[in-house]
Amino acid sequence: MLQLIKKRLIQLVFVLFILSLVIFILMKLAPGDPVLTLLHADEMSITQADEAALREELGFDQPVLVQYGKWMLGLIRLDLGTSYLKGRPVLDELLDKLPATIQLTASGLAVMVAIALPLGLIASRYPNRWPDHVSRILALVGASIPSFWMGLLLIYLFSLKLGWLPTSGKGSFAHMILPSITLGFAMAAVYARLLRSGLLDSLSQDYIKAARARGLAERRILMGHALRAALLPVITVFGVSFGNLLAGSVVIETLFAWPGLGSLALEAIFERDYPIIQGYVLATGLFVVVVNLLVDLSYSLLDPRIRLGKGASS
Amino acid sequence: MNGKLTAELSLPLRRSHAGRQMLHNRAMMLGMSLLGIIVLLALFGPIIVPNDPLTVQMGDRLLSPSWQYPLGTDHLGRCIFTRLVIGAQLTLGISAIVIVTVIVLGVPLGLISGYIGGRFDSIIMRLVDGMGALPEFIFAIAFAGFLGPSLPNLIFAIVLVKWIGYARVVRSVALSEREKEYVLAAKVAGCSTWTILRRHLLPQMISPVVVLAALDIGKIIMIISMLSYLGLGAQPPTPEWGAMLNDGRPYFQSAPQLMIYPGLAIMAIVIACNLLGEGLREALDVRSR
Numbered sequence: 001m002l003q004l005i006k007k008r009l010i011q012l013v014f015v016l017f018i019l020s021l022v023i024f025i026l027m028k029l030a031p032g033d034p035v036l037t038l039l040h041a042d043e044m045s046i047t048q049a050d051e052a053a054l055r056e057e058l059g060f061d062q063p064v065l066v067q068y069g070k071w072m073l074g075l076i077r078l079d080l081g082t083s084y085l086k087g088r089p090v091l092d093e094l095l096d097k098l099p100a101t102i103q104l105t106a107s108g109l110a111v112m113v114a115i116a117l118p119l120g121l122i123a124s125r126y127p128n129r130w131p132d133h134v135s136r137i138l139a140l141v142g143a144s145i146p147s148f149w150m151g152l153l154l155i156y157l158f159s160l161k162l163g164w165l166p167t168s169g170k171g172s173f174a175h176m177i178l179p180s181i182t183l184g185f186a187m188a189a190v191y192a193r194l195l196r197s198g199l200l201d202s203l204s205q206d207y208i209k210a211a212r213a214r215g216l217a218e219r220r221i222l223m224g225h226a227l228r229a230a231l232l233p234v235i236t237v238f239g240v241s242f243g244n245l246l247a248g249s250v251v252i253e254t255l256f257a258w259p260g261l262g263s264l265a266l267e268a269i270f271e272r273d274y275p276i277i278q279g280y281v282l283a284t285g286l287f288v289v290v291v292n293l294l295v296d297l298s299y300s301l302l303d304p305r306i307r308l309g310k311g312a313s314s
Numbered sequence: 315m316n317g318k319l320t321a322e323l324s325l326p327l328r329r330s331h332a333g334r335q336m337l338h339n340r341a342m343m344l345g346m347s348l349l350g351i352i353v354l355l356a357l358f359g360p361i362i363v364p365n366d367p368l369t370v371q372m373g374d375r376l377l378s379p380s381w382q383y384p385l386g387t388d389h390l391g392r393c394i395f396t397r398l399v400i401g402a403q404l405t406l407g408i409s410a411i412v413i414v415t416v417i418v419l420g421v422p423l424g425l426i427s428g429y430i431g432g433r434f435d436s437i438i439m440r441l442v443d444g445m446g447a448l449p450e451f452i453f454a455i456a457f458a459g460f461l462g463p464s465l466p467n468l469i470f471a472i473v474l475v476k477w478i479g480y481a482r483v484v485r486s487v488a489l490s491e492r493e494k495e496y497v498l499a500a501k502v503a504g505c506s507t508w509t510i511l512r513r514h515l516l517p518q519m520i521s522p523v524v525v526l527a528a529l530d531i532g533k534i535i536m537i538i539s540m541l542s543y544l545g546l547g548a549q550p551p552t553p554e555w556g557a558m559l560n561d562g563r564p565y566f567q568s569a570p571q572l573m574i575y576p577g578l579a580i581m582a583i584v585i586a587c588n589l590l591g592e593g594l595r596e597a598l599d600v601r602s603r
Binding site for chain 1: 440441443444445447448449450451452453456457458460461462463532536539540544545546556559566567570573577580581584585588589
């Protein structure tokens with residue numbers, strides 16, 4: 001177990017290093033001169049001396065490798081630089097918006113579980129009958145509907161036509177409903193299918209037959225025995241789709257004017273505020289890698305075969 | 315696009331078992347027909363469309379459907395149907411370019427990486443791991459963000475994130491195939507590494523790559539339209555579906571046709587690709603990753 005954690009931590013550092021390298025190269029490739037952008041943002045007349053001074057201040061007059069080294073040292077000390085536009089440290093900006101994104105992601109997850117769990121259970125209870133077909137069609141729609149379009153449809157129906165819910169912004173519970181449904185629905189469909197095949201798989205195992213022979217109630221067999229085994233693949237896939245959840249939140253935050261990390265990043269893209277973009281990408285990468293690590297660990301905790309090293313090697 | 319698709323499909327169809335299974339897969343046939351219709355519309359679009367996609371007619375703003383404008387007009391008096399059809403051409407064209415580029419890049423890299431291994435393999439795999447840590451969509455946003463919002467940059471960004479999947483799949487197949495006896499036999503018979511890669515290993519890659527590509531076309535179309543909706547891809551007045559949705563947003567309440575049809579178009583094409591991809595996966599018996 002400790003070995004596994006150690007191995008994964010080393011891998012994590014490596015992945016983050018590659019990520020930082022890619023981001024740094026992209027920053028250098030970006031068109032336009034950030035120095036000029038900064039000076040123009042102040043809307044003052046610019047002299048050559050101003051330009052040179054700022055260039056020196058930002059360290060742009062040094063060789064690229066030195067710049068990368070300095071940038072990297074800053075990253076290790078959690079110094080992500082300063083926003084060009086707002087003049088505040090990037091880290092502060094990110095931390096300001098983080099709670100809103102966590103709130104949205106968590107409620108999206110809740111919606112996902114609330115849809116996927118019953119749908120998967122019903123589909124596996126009646127395989128190849130109509131509840132199963134309904135869940136299959138829902139899964140196809142969920143995987144194929146563009147999330148921003150679904151959000152638009154929901155806004156049109158519930159906010160503009162029926163007037164039940166606010167169109168955008170953050171505040172009351174009502175503000176959270178539409179964004180969470182938009183975020184959760186697409187994934188719910190996929191997970192319902194995954195849960196169904198996992199349940200069907202585990203329901204055909206010998207220990208389920210044994211449980212039935214012992215006369216346990218069908219409900220207890222399903223919820224207690226089969227569901228537990230069926231959750232394993234679901235948890236693995238969750239590691240992968242956590243990233244998609246964050247990606248989806250960019251679109252949905254923008255759509256519903258939700259003041260989180262995603263809208264911050266998108267705003268920064270339009271304003272060419274490179275330090276913010278870079279900080280956002282790094283932070284997202286860190287989240288995804290850490291969540292995947294936790295998923296791997298929880299997987300080995302849940303499945304004794306892996307914990308004892310008898311199953312697949314990882 | 316059409317030529318490429320038939321070329322892709324004729325190969326597995328020759329294996330009679332897979333072909334028969336595909337014909338019996340109703341969902342897949344549905345997906346294929348849907349995609350076929352959209353491809354035909356895109357190919358013959360310029361001939362059949364009733365209007366010009368870009369001409370602004372302020373007198374004909376936000377009209378309901380009529381014989382002249384089958385799906386009505388948008389806020390600048392442009393025919394929605396025409397713009398959708400021309401948009402299909404654009405979207406399918408871009409995804410075809412992306413898929414071909416990505417296969418040309420990813421397959422050889424994965425092959426060499428998996429078969430030859432060594433330092434090249436570890437460099438490629440570190441790159442793949444590092445970039446694979448982030449969701450494709452976030453990377454695409456970051457690329458588009460750093461390079462500036464435009465359609466060519468968007469294509470570049472998608473290619474940069476999409477080759478990873480192909481390199482990964484091809485590498486893992488190459489890794490398992492290179493230990494098999496027929497490769498050893500070829501080596502003993504004096505085949506060069508190049509010949510083994512091209513004649514013996516490359517054919518093994520066709521099934522997984524075709525399945526991956528079919529599923530990816532839907533994802534690519536989704537990314538293009540999403541980024542264009544956010545304003546990071548196609549710029550107005552280009553008739554791209556996502557950009558059309560972004561463009562018409564202020565008018566949705568009074569003219570829902572501006573919202574309904576582009577979204578339906580995206581969904582139809584993504585559904586078609588997903589059905590096709592899943593069907594191919596089943597018929598060609600490719601394990602999901």
